[in-house]
Amino acid sequence: MTVLSPRPDLWTLDPGVLHLNHGSYGAVPRRTQELLAELRAEAEANPMRWFRSVAERLTASRLELAAYLQTDPAGFALVPNASAGVTAALATIPIPAGTKIVLTNHAYGAVRYAVERFARAKQAEVVTVDVPLEADDDSVIAAIEPALDVMTAALVVDQISSATAMVFPIRQLAELCRSRGIPSIVDGAHAPALLDAPAGDGADFWTGNFHKWPASPRGTAGLVVSEEWHSETLPLIVSWSENDERLPERFDQQGTHDYAAWIAAPESLRVLAELEWPRRRSELSAMLDESAKVLAKALGTSVAEVARPAATMRLVELPFPGVPSPEAGEAFKAKVSQELKAEITLTASDGRVFVRLSAHAYNSPQDYQRLADQLPSLI
Ligand SMILES: Cc1ncc(COP(=O)(O)O)c(C=O)c1O
Structure with missing residues (x-):
């Protein structure tokens, strides 16, 4: 071949x-840029008509993006980026004073800042586990496991790290957390298109960017939430969908916003398929x-x-x-x-x-x- x-x-x-x-x-890709430009032109031709059409188009886009991730659309919400996904997850989980949030030395800097902000506000501690660059899956688990104890409020872990471009054994880590009653938050910023079914590894929260490897317009990311957290997980911006009982729809409305990127995002998945x-x-x-x-x-x-x-x-x-x-x-x-x-x-x-x-x-x-x-x- x-x-x-x-x-x-x-x-x-x-x-x-x-x-x-x-x-x-x-x-x-050019094709997605063109679609995005057409959508924006349509919005500018008649903003009222455009905003009336947004909800239905977002639903169609979400379904396509969730199918790409091979995840249940009922637990899949759109967020502007992985930073927002991690922040929404941290805002959802209980972080009692005196507990700890565990991450690794591979964590993305801005995600670490998010963890630090919540830890400060809740009087919790941030614990960083050192995982060697050369560690295989068993060594990664052996390094992280001792930090997962009764005082752990959450594990925040990369699926693919940024600085070290390393794939972490998320399925095993999520299982370990679940067996100990610890919520897991997976930063899958790099995972869509690099891993198949990246949100299917059983974490409580998973977030990943469509605007990286799937080449969707910037500002497009997903948050996948396991069923037990659906009702509690809220978008970062309080808007009209605040009381919507459905998780994805609750995240769809984020005030007046340029929704064209979210609507155009699946076009890039089609480009990738053709490639x-x-x-x-x-x-x-x-x-x-x-x-x-x-x-x-x-x-x-x-x-x-x-x-x-x-x-x-x-x-x-x-x-x-x-x-x-x-x-x-x-x-x-x-x-x-x-x-x-x-x-x-x-x-x-x-x-x-x-x-x-x-x-x-x-x-x-x-x-x-x-x-x-x-x-x-x-x-
Ligand atoms: C591992 C990781 N997490 C989070 C992010 C943040 O992504 P965003 O800037 O889309 O919020 C990045 C961005 O490069 C990343 O590499």
Whole structure:
């Protein structure tokens, strides 16, 4: 079987730039952008008529997005992003004073801030469990398990971590939490399109972004809530649907808002389907395995030995003397952008600094080869 060809033609990305960081903000295919523009034009042609049509269109969109996740639509709500999903979950669970919320050293920074805010307000403690970068599933569970005790109000855990692009054993962790009566909140920001049925692992709350790997318009994410929490889970903005007994509909109304992105979101799922996404994803994964090695060789470093790396992200170590300050990290990325016309991101873990490479349908091996040829000159 021949390898699928890269399809940059389906996006509108600047061809003069190497786009190697889909993982941060995604990129929306042309077709979805066009639909979004049409929907917005329709709204501007007659705002009253548009807002009368929104509820029905949101329902259709939600059903399609829930089907994509293979989850029960009755427990699936739309939220603007994974940050909102985690925050809504934290606002729902009881956090008695003196208890602890457990997360890992891989947690996304903004999610950690959310946990810290709730812990402060409820006089609870934040406990960070260290999980080694190279840990396999059993080692991840062995590291987290001792922190799950009678004083644990919740476990907040990544399904795929951001800085370390590592897949966590969510099914086992959710089961462990359930057996101990501890609510689990899964940050699946990167999971849609990278894992099949990512919301089906039995967590109390799962959130994931459609605006990352499924390439939906920005501001589109899902919150999947297990049945026992349906009635208590509330959207962050109090609006007209406040007293709706149905969880998804309760989240549909968030005041006057641009709902076009949520309505257009499924179009990108159709684009992915036409791109033969599951097959393409495994081809992208194989391409990244090779490309990461090429870059590591050029830099004189190594590819991080993540036991279960995310399908379309890899970490290549940078030969830096230590972790740069946030300002120095930003300055380096800006220099790469300006001088190499390449968009990359840096991450750090355990004192090591990495380029986190992403691959989507618009990328080809030549992209990473160019980075390998040019990046060493900037270090
Ligand atoms: C692991 C993880 N969690 C949460 C988020 C936050 O996502 P958003 O900015 O869509 O709220 C991100 C974003 O990159 C992420 O990588």
